[in-house]
Structure formats: structure tokens, C-alpha cells
Amino acid sequence: MDAKRLIIFDCDGVLVDSEPIALSVLTETLGMSGIAIDEEGAAKRYLGRSLTTVRSLVREEYGLQIDDPFLTRMRDLLYARFSSELRPIHGIQTALDSLEAAGIAWCVASSSQIERIALCLSATGMLDRFSPHIFSASMVTHGKPAPDLFLFAANKMGVEPSECLVVEDSPAGILAARAAGMDVLAFTGGSHTGLLAYRDGLAALMPVQAFDAMENLLHLVAPARRPKDQPDA
CATH class of the missing domain: 3.40.50.1000 (HAD superfamily/HAD-like)
Structure with missing residues (x-):
């Protein structure tokens, strides 16, 4: 090198x-939309990917459109936990x-x-x-x-x-x-x-x-x- x-x-x-906080919040927010996925599965699919890529993958695999209300829920949960736990x-x-x-x-x-x-x-x-x-x-x-x-x-x-x-x-x-x-x-x-x-x-x-x-x-x-x-x- x-x-x-x-x-x-x-x-x-x-x-x-x-990452553990982010994966937990993502799986929780997906669960609110009726998609059951554990943190292992979320890590395999989405770890290190951009939001644009995650939205595309979720739409392709589950038929779910990640819209503004979904993003707001996820962002509010994530930022609250980051502020206290990160x-x-x-x-x-x-x-x-x-x-x-x-x-x-x-x-x-x-x-x-x-x-x-x-x-x-x-x-x-x-x-x-x-x-x-x-x-x-x-x-x-x-x-x-x-x-x-x-x-x-x-x-x-x-x-x-x-x-x-x-x-x-x-x-x-x-x-x-x-x-x-x-x-x-x-x-x-x-x-x-x-x-x-x-x-x-x-x-x-x-x-x-x-x-x-x-x-x-x-x-x-x-x-x-x-x-x-x-x-x-």
C-alpha cells in the first residue's frame, strides 16, 4: 500500500x-407496515446501502413504497434513539x-x-x-x-x-x-x-x-x- x-x-x-440502533429502528418501522424481518435479514439486505437503494430493494422484494410518512416515523424513532444511545x-x-x-x-x-x-x-x-x-x-x-x-x-x-x-x-x-x-x-x-x-x-x-x-x-x-x-x- x-x-x-x-x-x-x-x-x-x-x-x-x-448500526444496531439503525437496524432495530428499520425493522420496527417495517413491522409497522406489516413486513416482518429480523435484524439479521435487514443487515444482509440493507447494511451500508443508501436510502435510495433501500427504498428500491424494499419495493422490489415486498411491494412496499417507502413514502414520506414512513420516512418521518423512521427518522423520528432513529433520531430519538441516537440522541440518547449513540x-x-x-x-x-x-x-x-x-x-x-x-x-x-x-x-x-x-x-x-x-x-x-x-x-x-x-x-x-x-x-x-x-x-x-x-x-x-x-x-x-x-x-x-x-x-x-x-x-x-x-x-x-x-x-x-x-x-x-x-x-x-x-x-x-x-x-x-x-x-x-x-x-x-x-x-x-x-x-x-x-x-x-x-x-x-x-x-x-x-x-x-x-x-x-x-x-x-x-x-x-x-x-x-x-x-x-x-x-x-
Whole structure:
């Protein structure tokens, strides 16, 4: 892996431990519409996907049109639980401090809507560390697993795709990073990673360099930054 100038973080499951809450709220809201699906099933179908993709998949599989009242119910439930329950991924502040000390820039590129990303970062005390470098799938035509969002983020940050490293937790995000021509690390430290559907989806993409301690991120990036004349530094 060559030296990187930019780390592109996904948000849910990478910066904040939100996936179990989000999956729970999604299954609850689908249940209100008569669709019974457990969190394993929801993870397999929808984890890491944009709202546009989720709406399309639900319509195709269940014939349900996710309309504005559905979205309002889901958003109200989700935001209430985020405000009271959401926590940052353990070690993320240490990782950001280390990147800053090493002179490596970062941004966030998430499938979530921009207001949800801002809420997640604000509720966990990280909004100031990412703003204004916050990019949402709503800013591009095609969400993950298409490469559009990562390419858009790199362009806005003034960095070539080959100089970017993506930190992702979902199969859709890993595929998007690869399609964008970017190196990618699979973060497996979120509390949702025990879900069988998640493990199966990630395993299908192996080999992927995975890590589960966010505070060790710089150690995975730093070897590529060692001087050529100090191979053992």
C-alpha cells in the first residue's frame, strides 16, 4: 500500500456505533407496515446501502413504497434513539489525533443523509473534527456499491483516488472503494459485526485487510510512510 494523503471514513459502524440502533429502528418501522424481518435479514439486505437503494430493494422484494410518512416515523424513532444511545467507536478520537500528528487529512463519506451524518457526529462530539468535509450519498447519482461517492469526496478534497485509503465496515462500501481504485481497510470493531449476515458478507470479499481496534489505524497506514532508507523504522 502506497503512502496516503487522505483517509475516507464511512460513518455508521466506523465512526459511530450506530448500526444496531439503525437496524432495530428499520425493522420496527417495517413491522409497522406489516413486513416482518429480523435484524439479521435487514443487515444482509440493507447494511451500508443508501436510502435510495433501500427504498428500491424494499419495493422490489415486498411491494412496499417507502413514502414520506414512513420516512418521518423512521427518522423520528432513529433520531430519538441516537440522541440518547449513540456512542463513538472506541478509539476513534485517538485515531484522529494520530492522523493529525502525522499530517494525514481525513473526511467522511457515508450512505446516510447529510442531516443524519451531522447528528451522529454532533451527538458523539466529533462534528468539529469533520466539518465541513462531510459527504453524503445524496450528493451523487449512485450510492455504494458504486464508486461515485468516494470519487466525489476525493475530488472535493483535491486528492487523487490512488492517494486515498477508505475505512469501511460494509460489503457495499468495500466494493465501492475498490471500484473507485482506492485501497480499503475493513473495520470489524463495531457491535454489529457479530451478526452472521455481516460476517458472511465480509468473508465473501476476502482477502480484505481487516482490523478491529480503531486506535491502531495509524499503525496500518504508517508503514507505507516509512522512508525508503529506513525499512525497519
